[in-house]
Amino acid sequence: MCKTYCFILTSVILLQGKATGGPVRMGYEYMPEEDAWLRLHIEPAIWPDARLRCHLEGGALASPTTSAMTKALVAMLAANKMTMRHAYIGVHALLSKGEFMSMEGIPMGNLSARWREGEPNNMKNEEDCVVLDGAGEAIDVSCSTPRPYFCRKESTRMIVNKCGTTADGYKLEPRTGSCYKFHLVPRTWHRAAMACQAEGGHLAVINSNKEAQALKDIFGEHPITSIKGGNVLEANVGIWDWNEHGEWLTIFGQTLSEAGYEGWRHNEPNNVEKEFCGAIDRDGYLNNCPCDRFALFICEVTPK
Template sequence: MLQRDSTDGQQQNKFFRKDYKYMEETRSFYKIHTMYRSWEKAKAKCALEGARLFYAEDENEVDVVLDHLNNTQPTFGWVYVGISSHLAKGVFKTIDGVAVRDVYNVWGPGEPNDNNGEENCVILRRDGTLNDEKCSNRYPFICKKTLQSLKWNEECNTPYLGDTLEEAGYAVWGGGQPDGGENERCGSMFYDGTLNDIGCETHKCFFICEKYITPHLVDDKINEVQN
């Protein structure tokens, strides 16, 4: 997909996805998932949406998120957060490798207690305390995307901005294109292979996803199948 706006266009508009809510207090977007999932599946779901499983960085963020949770899902007693002790038993870290002591870490009384030696994941309770839990238990969860991290990238689920068309190797426009029509900031391709600028929100089109795979990964996969 082609994109003609600046790389921080979404940051300026404070928009990530329609199903995410922006909180000015934390300069981040959040989505409460009401379908219960295991910790691993919750983490994977957030990643598929271009976000990450939420954990609170400080007390202010806990207050903001719990207030949002209370207003929208008042029956939820707790949610999964992006903290676990998968790498080393009893050593809790966030999903991006930050020690739990360096983020919000107010544990409930007697927690973490690693009940039956099976509690490697963490939930956030409505009272603002953390508790370790069995990772296979299913709970609701929250995904988070920071405003600072919001940018165009190469994954197919978001538009791409980087090389010019000439640098990318193909810049054959259709007749009279690009014509810079109103709000035509995205790119499309005619059936004859020529390019056209088009409104990003006003048209629904077919699309193609592409992901580059380095040759050595292909070779490794072939060897794995053959062996």
């Protein structure tokens, strides 16, 4: 088992800067047999959130598609001293009850991993997701229990760009020295923050009038008529009240004055409808908004 894992780690060292064109994305390790990268998220998440996180990172929940993949997943559990624990894989029966398949649509019977004896048992008729144990066996479980999980990314998604991230869509802004990405898929404020972090960045934090103007210009590149879904007049950025409902800070804990920009829209913040998260409007002004409102958002990455 150690042999397989050591081979994977050796490949990471040899291929850094070659297969990726720069630093390896945090936590991912190269698997030469599959020409793919794997990551074991040890921070537990429910299956839907695990699926989303892998997707936001540019990959998918990993499935034991081959014997080499199964060995690699088991080896990662062992290397993290998790042989007695389980981790979510990309196998589920969410589309059709009892019909387990991988994220790629491969039926369970055609995958490398086999069911543990007595599984699947669909306890309480609510076990539609699957975990892999330290012996490489599959167990059906409830999707709503937080567990560690595996992500897989193809090599073509691991090229590090000039902004220092593997995520597409980031552009360098000379006025600020940061890279920004305008997300056209609306998400709630916290989901937006999750998306930015998965891409190696964070919700944009405005540190000057110059940066506010830069974000206003980025917003202006996307006219209202080109946007479908969500709030089209504002975009989520990196300020909120940290659930204190009164004091507005950046996601890094600075006051807006310390950060360098306090350009609120007239009569804002007013907290009319439990508006505890922050956004920027098309004129470059800040506004408070409900955290669960679906809106566009802007991510920021500092080039490395």
